Ligand code: SF4
Ligand code: SF4
């Protein structure tokens with residue numbers, strides 16, 4: 122791992138050049154939201170680096186909402202995705218465990234992972250519901266992405282993490298290696314500041330493991346209470362960077378369409394005979410919590426909740442999972 | 451340089467085509483489909499497949515035929531919903547799609563030297579028939595095979611000739627019961643679990659296989675434990691809403707397990723910590 126730096130305008134000009142061979146996405150801020158958009162040089166001043174967090178979870182780049190999975194493999198153009206926060210990078214860990222599983226590798230997911238260069242961006246501020254550090258996730262990237270970006274003044278600093286990142290670094294002709302440790306002091310300061318903000322914001326919130334214990338022991342009344350405001354819209358799962366359940370739909374000529382699905386929708390576990398273990402709303406509601414904090418942790422090495430806070434922002438019932446945890450603590 | 455791996459060319463979502471041969475009417479609601487796959491199809495008994503009606507949908511089934519036969523397979527389908535309803539209308543010659551085989555079947559080689567007790571109910575007889583074929587093939591290595599099976603009514607019991615045939619095989623014993631009797635029935639009435647009272651089995655050298663509706667699995671397991679079976683001697687075949695079969699889609703989750711991949715056959719020991727199993 123090493124750092125390079127490049128003047129912001131040169132960085133944007135390099136990206137412009139890379140557009141001939143790559144699709145490039147950057148986080149763009151407008152008056153309503155922050156989200157990924159295709160890179161355009163003319164819009165470069167609206168790119169919001171180091172700001173949490175794009176509305177779209179990173180998973181959407183790898184698991185489209187709907188796709189034909191019996192079609193010929195689309196080897197598409199290589200992509201550069203810039204600006205993913207570390208909570209989203211961390212979330213790819215679980216998706217990789219599931220979709221790159223050796224016994225059954227999903228060829229579509231694998232191709233997209235292979236053809237994507239991921240440039241994450243360290244968080245220099247926090248949003249209302251950010252709580253990554255409570256679950257042991259740093260607000261900056263050390264692994265899992267190909268590069269991590271830090272914007273400081275007129276310069277972009279890039280932490281080169283992987284071989285793919287190195288390849289991209291080689292194509293940035295006006296970038297230079299950073300040899301003076303002093304010039305990186307700002308990074309540590311930024312990281313410390315963000316971590317302090319997160320600690321302050323989430324004081325008393327149980328860590329990931331403790332949350333699992335709490336959830337496992339939670340009585341029915343908790344689920345009935347919180348589920349009473351849930352309308353099963355599935356927004357919490359749709360927006361979650363680690364939720365990746367899907368439905369296979371049959372189309373004529375033995376085509377199969379894979380469509381994102383969620384345990385929060387009625388009928389998710391209904392079997393042909395009619396039994397449905399998740400028929401009751403409180404059970405269904407509890408399932409998401411059990412999955413994230415109890416079951417997936419028993420089965421996988423990666424986190425099933427990286428503390429991005431999107432589910433809290435997205436819920437039209439204003440259900441805040443962290444309030445539920447605090448109530449049980 | 452990129453090395454092309456087998457997995458680079460395999461599409462895990464693509465079905466294999468199979469032509470429907472004979473359709474056997476087992477009962478008004480149950481039919482057995484004989485399928486001739488385009489390629490040799492190898493499975494282990496207890497594994498399942500996803501069977502698709504073109505353009506309509508697919509559903510999980512455990513083949514009811516012998517795992518030793520690879521040029522055709524049989525799937526017994528009860529009409530329970532939309533997809534199975536359309537399956538029942540299919541005529542020989544129809545082309546269907548097969549994905550699989552998926553999951554972990556019965557570890558039959560571990561049954562060597564043992565007495566195998568099989569407790570079955572309702573539609574559970576389909577996978578059990580496949581298991582019985584496998585056990586028959588290795589009967590020289592087994593001490594005994596006992597089948598206790600219960601159906602709702604005498605007419606609901608499919609593969610009727612199976613019982614007389616089993617009873618004529620050396621080392622095999624088969625018992626039947628029904629919940630509700632009719633004029634022609636002179637056998638026992640009651641749940642399958644009650645048949646366990648009349649059998650002789652050396653529990654310490656035995657394994658028990660339970661396959662049937664959830665309620666039977668639960669009470670069957672409780673009874674076996676009372677009889678002295680240890681948790682690891684009891685094999686349960688779990689039924690869940692299987693969809694992808696690949697350990698990805700999440701529809702078959704039972705606690706931390708993907709039933710499609712970690713199961714569908716589990717020992718009771720593996721899953722007993724999980725209160726979700728009887729749901
Ligand atoms: S459960 Fe909520 S906070 Fe956790 S990763 Fe998913 S959307 Fe983010
Ligand atoms: S976003 Fe809120 S209302 Fe919608 S399914 Fe999730 S918890 Fe329920």
Ligand code: FES
Nearest residue numbers: 693695698700710
């Ligand atoms: S059936 Fe899809 S994960 Fe098991």
